[in-house]
Amino acid sequence: MKAKVAMTFVCALCLVPLTSGCWDRREINDIAFVTAAAADITPDNHYRVTIQVPLPGKISDVGQKGGGGGASGNKAYFLDSTIGDTFRAANAKQQNAMSRQLYFSHMRVFVFGEDLARENIASPIDVMSRIPQNRMTTYLLVSSGPAADLLNAQATMEKTPAEFLRELANESMIHPRTVKRVTEALLAEGQDPIMPVVSWTTTKPGDAGDAQTNLKLNGLAIFQKKKMVAMLSGRAADGVLWAMGEFRRPLITIPAQNGSGFVSVMVTSYHVRTTVKPTPDGRMVCQIKARVTGALSENTSNLTYERSQNLASLERQASQAVTDDMRLGVDQLQRLHADPIGICNRVYRNYPGYWHHVKHNWRDEFYPNIPVQIDAQVEIRNSGNATSPVGVPEEELQS
Amino acid sequence: MSGRVLIRRRRRRPTESVRGPEQQGTELDASTPLEIEGGSSYAASCEVPISDHLHDNLTMMLKVFSDCSDLQVRHLCVGHARDACMLYLSGLVNATDLSEEALRPLIYDFQANDEHVMDRLSPDKIRDEGVLLARVGRADTFRKAIDGIVGGQAALFVDGVSQAFLLSTSGPERRSISEPETESVVRGPREGFTEDLSVNIALLRHKIRTPQLKAHSFTLGTYTKTAVLLVYIEDLADPKVIAEAKRRISSIEIDGVLESGYIEELIEDQPMSPFPQFQYSERPDTIAAQLLEGRFAIFTEGTPFVLIAPVTWWQFVQASEDYYERFFLVYLVRVLRYISLFLALFLPAMYIAVTTYHQDMLPTSLVMSVAAARESIPFPAIIEALIMELTFEALREAGIRLPKAVGQAVSILGALVIGQAAVEAGIVSAPMVIIVAITGIASFTLPRYNAAIAIRLLRFPMMLLAAVLGMFGIVIGVMWISIHLCKLRSFGVPYLSGLAPYKRKEIKDLFFRPPWWKMVFRPSSFAHHNRKRMAERQMPGPDKRSGSRGGAR
Numbered sequence: 001m002k003a004k005v006a007m008t009f010v011c012a013l014c015l016v017p018l019t020s021g022c023w024d025r026r027e028i029n030d031i032a033f034v035t036a037a038a039a040d041i042t043p044d045n046h047y048r049v050t051i052q053v054p055l056p057g058k059i060s061d062v063g064q065k066g067g068g069g070g071a072s073g074n075k076a077y078f079l080d081s082t083i084g085d086t087f088r089a090a091n092a093k094q095q096n097a098m099s100r101q102l103y104f105s106h107m108r109v110f111v112f113g114e115d116l117a118r119e120n121i122a123s124p125i126d127v128m129s130r131i132p133q134n135r136m137t138t139y140l141l142v143s144s145g146p147a148a149d150l151l152n153a154q155a156t157m158e159k160t161p162a163e164f165l166r167e168l169a170n171e172s173m174i175h176p177r178t179v180k181r182v183t184e185a186l187l188a189e190g191q192d193p194i195m196p197v198v199s200w201t202t203t204k205p206g207d208a209g210d211a212q213t214n215l216k217l218n219g220l221a222i223f224q225k226k227k228m229v230a231m232l233s234g235r236a237a238d239g240v241l242w243a244m245g246e247f248r249r250p251l252i253t254i255p256a257q258n259g260s261g262f263v264s265v266m267v268t269s270y271h272v273r274t275t276v277k278p279t280p281d282g283r284m285v286c287q288i289k290a291r292v293t294g295a296l297s298e299n300t301s302n303l304t305y306e307r308s309q310n311l312a313s314l315e316r317q318a319s320q321a322v323t324d325d326m327r328l329g330v331d332q333l334q335r336l337h338a339d340p341i342g343i344c345n346r347v348y349r350n351y352p353g354y355w356h357h358v359k360h361n362w363r364d365e366f367y368p369n370i371p372v373q374i375d376a377q378v379e380i381r382n383s384g385n386a387t388s389p390v391g392v393p394e395e396e397l398q399s
Numbered sequence: 400m401s402g403r404v405l406i407r408r409r410r411r412r413p414t415e416s417v418r419g420p421e422q423q424g425t426e427l428d429a430s431t432p433l434e435i436e437g438g439s440s441y442a443a444s445c446e447v448p449i450s451d452h453l454h455d456n457l458t459m460m461l462k463v464f465s466d467c468s469d470l471q472v473r474h475l476c477v478g479h480a481r482d483a484c485m486l487y488l489s490g491l492v493n494a495t496d497l498s499e500e501a502l503r504p505l506i507y508d509f510q511a512n513d514e515h516v517m518d519r520l521s522p523d524k525i526r527d528e529g530v531l532l533a534r535v536g537r538a539d540t541f542r543k544a545i546d547g548i549v550g551g552q553a554a555l556f557v558d559g560v561s562q563a564f565l566l567s568t569s570g571p572e573r574r575s576i577s578e579p580e581t582e583s584v585v586r587g588p589r590e591g592f593t594e595d596l597s598v599n600i601a602l603l604r605h606k607i608r609t610p611q612l613k614a615h616s617f618t619l620g621t622y623t624k625t626a627v628l629l630v631y632i633e634d635l636a637d638p639k640v641i642a643e644a645k646r647r648i649s650s651i652e653i654d655g656v657l658e659s660g661y662i663e664e665l666i667e668d669q670p671m672s673p674f675p676q677f678q679y680s681e682r683p684d685t686i687a688a689q690l691l692e693g694r695f696a697i698f699t700e701g702t703p704f705v706l707i708a709p710v711t712w713w714q715f716v717q718a719s720e721d722y723y724e725r726f727f728l729v730y731l732v733r734v735l736r737y738i739s740l741f742l743a744l745f746l747p748a749m750y751i752a753v754t755t756y757h758q759d760m761l762p763t764s765l766v767m768s769v770a771a772a773r774e775s776i777p778f779p780a781i782i783e784a785l786i787m788e789l790t791f792e793a794l795r796e797a798g799i800r801l802p803k804a805v806g807q808a809v810s811i812l813g814a815l816v817i818g819q820a821a822v823e824a825g826i827v828s829a830p831m832v833i834i835v836a837i838t839g840i841a842s843f844t845l846p847r848y849n850a851a852i853a854i855r856l857l858r859f860p861m862m863l864l865a866a867v868l869g870m871f872g873i874v875i876g877v878m879w880i881s882i883h884l885c886k887l888r889s890f891g892v893p894y895l896s897g898l899a900p901y902k903r904k905e906i907k908d909l910f911f912r913p914p915w916w917k918m919v920f921r922p923s924s925f926a927h928h929n930r931k932r933m934a935e936r937q938m939p940g941p942d943k944r945s946g947s948r949g950g951a952r
């Protein structure tokens with residue numbers, strides 16, 4: 001009798017999972033994987049959201065034999081752009097025109113249009129940090145011009161522009177800017193976010209073939225909290241990256257001291273240390289020290305750097321070049337009243353009492369006036385496999 | 400003695416325990432179909448003493464063995480003076496032995512002092528002088544004589560002697576000792592048990608040469624009268640466990656025992672568990688190793704498979720070769736087995752959960768490949784998985800039983816139909832085929848077949864749970880299995896002994912195999928009163944005190 005009751009109970013228990021009805025079940029082929037999204041702002045303050053959905057049947061060689069998906073056309077992805085009051089409202093509209101469920105877990109890149117970035121980046125980031133389907137590891141980029149265009153570049157090196165953008169973002173800094181990092185910077189006291197800028201470009205194959213549209217990293221977007229204030233490029237952008245210690249695979253190219261050519265130093269490792277210190281007269285001084293180790297990677301001059309004074313002077317020159325870049329970058333940042341390096345954040349952390357006095361107007365008064373001492377030391381460990389420049393007669397060499 | 404009375408008595412007291420095997424036999428006999436057929440001579444003969452009239456005895460025996468055409472009756476005259484008769488079943492005895500060692504001395508050698516034959520013919524004399532065989536037993540009831548005959552002995556009835564002599568000969572030819580097919584090794588002994596119990600126990604005696612190796616005998620099965628031995632080493636096995644094992648074995652009442660599996664299912668602790676609570680092996684070295692750790696073994700006549708208990712789960716992940724090969728290799732192999740175990744149990748479930756609920760858990764490029772492969776598949780992942788897994792199980796089952804030549808055809812069919820055609824026809828996706836293949840291979844790496852079956856079985860509920868509840872379902876399944884395993888006992892020994900309850904010093908032999916010089920103690924779960932197996936500090940190396948670096952200069 002007891003066993004019978006127990007069996008009935010067990011049978012009833014076995015039925016429980018069936019009653020749940022698998023509501024959350026969604027087969028992998030009923031999902032539209034959004035791999036990249038772009039947000040722009042329209043003149044009437046609406047969001048224009050563009051999403052890129054790769055077509056599995058096109059993008060992967062797998063399953064072609066089995067008949068493939070219903071993908072048609074020659075692109076491996078589907079692009080849709082919709083206007084809505086909010087980011088999610090636009091998504092909802094897009095969903096209405098889609099046979100598959102939008103799925104954001106695999107969104108690897110998010111691009112802000114230039115206009116939107118100048119307006120406000122905080123609200124799209126709110127969506128991304130609020131919904132668990134979105135990942136804190138999504139890379140953030142700013143486009144120069146409308147962001148929607150970037151997602152339509154040919155970018156033939158990868159299967160989709162999304163993948164191309166992701167790799168670009170990954171290469172942009174040592175610690176690429178993700179939702180997590182940008183959110184942290186937005187929330188931190190005395191710190192501003194920064195993002196790489198990507199722009200549309202065309203390849204120049206010469207007369208050989210048709211030009212193709214491509215994407216390239218093009219400097220840095222400098223923010224004051226949620227508003228972009230400027231885009232830096234060239235040496236100033238390099239200088240900011242140096243000062244942040246985020247420069248990925250830097251190359252220092254400097255003219256040889258006798259003007260006979262150029263010398264490139266490939267940086268193998270470096271370390272940047274930023275400190276703030278109070279001076280005896282009650283002000284704050286910032287010190288940025290860079291210790292750079294590199295190797296000679298190219299020499300088009302007639303100088304040899306083997307066992308000679310030339311190496312020491314090259315090191316001095318290189319150190320000066322790095323210092324100059326950093327100086328340029330930091331000056332720009334101070335002029336823009338933006339602090340992505342986090343100098344003020346260091347004051348806040350190390351001298352909270354002091355920060356309390358200056359924080360009411362730190363951006364416009366305190367930060368631009370901090371003296372920043374920059375000190376870069378480049379050490380060249382070796383001169384590569386060749387000892388003297390190739391093709392220069394021995395009598396012309398200067399050691 | 401009426402059978403009906405006995406039946407009623409048994410019903411009234413169904414759980415009547417510890418009884419001698421013979422007594423049980425008697426009771427069961429009375430209630431078995433023999434009674435219904437009316438040919439009750441066997442049952443009736445049971446406790447009837449053998450009389451000293453040869454004629455009466457023969458009549459009785461022939462009645463019992465009526466219609467047994469293989470019964471041989473050999474009349475003879477002991478010392479040309481006294482009538483005697485030898486009965487045996489042809490085929491069960493060695494006729495040459497019988498004639499050389501028993502008939503010849505009985506007929507001819509007794510002639511020498513025939514004047515005394517009549518007066519001094521005592522049972523002892525016949526046994527001592529008349530028969531040259533090593534094993535001669537005596538029966539004073541028909542019951543014993545009959546059991547002797549069906550057990551392969553020859554019964555000798557002599558006129559004027561109220562006893563029967565049971566003569567044992569070498570018996571018929573059985574399968575010779577060969578390499579065990581289910582547990583082959585690269586390194587290790589190649590002999591395996593056979594169907595002959597005496598050979599089997601001898602094989603074990605060759606390994607463990609001590610009188611402390613005990614073999615307690617039982618006879619199970621009313622009709623089969625299968626000899627069963629409970630084997631253990633006296634100082635090592637826990638006496639309480641042995642007592643419990645004896646109690647459980649002797650309480651078995653069954654008409655026949657044809658394989659050790661009968662015993663296993665009748666005495667295990669938790670019959671409703673999918674996990675095996677006995678290990679079986681046909682390797683004498685495996686059995687010897689287990690006995691040396693304080694376990695006991697159950698040998699069954701007629702099968703090469705010997706049961707071992709108490710067991711822990713870890714034994715099923717260990718092969719005998721683990722202890723013969725150097726330990727570095729075994730480290731790797733054990734880790735591999737645990738990974739395989741995990742894969743065999745969870746991989747299809749994980750695949751289902753990930754592709755139907757947690758697409759975010761896969762890397763983007765992988766999710767694209769899987770999505771592309773599934774693009775044209777008409778079934779949900781669970782149906783796809785069930786189709787593939789069931790086909791695979793069917794193929795495996797077919798492959799086991801078929802003759803080798805046909806087996807090849809099955810594997811070709813399987814490889815072609817499942818591996819290729821199903822994918823090309825768009826019925827199942829290629830990733831699913833890979834998952835099933837990995838699962839199959841992983842389940843083959845488990846060295847014990849009965850443990851592999853448990854894993855094979857549990858894979859299906861895991862798949863269903865994953866299909867219904869996703870990762871949560873898998874977690875529920877894992878919890879259920881873990882709780883069950885923690886609760887499971889084999890003869891009082893926790894199934895996960897070492898891990899739960901945790902024993903710091905023993906955990907090393909669960910996941911890895913320590914070098915022999917580190918395994919000083921036996922596992923505490925079995926031989927708890929006598930744990931030291933070897934001297935400590937035996938890590939070898941050249942003698943550092945002497946000047947030379949060991950051996951040659």
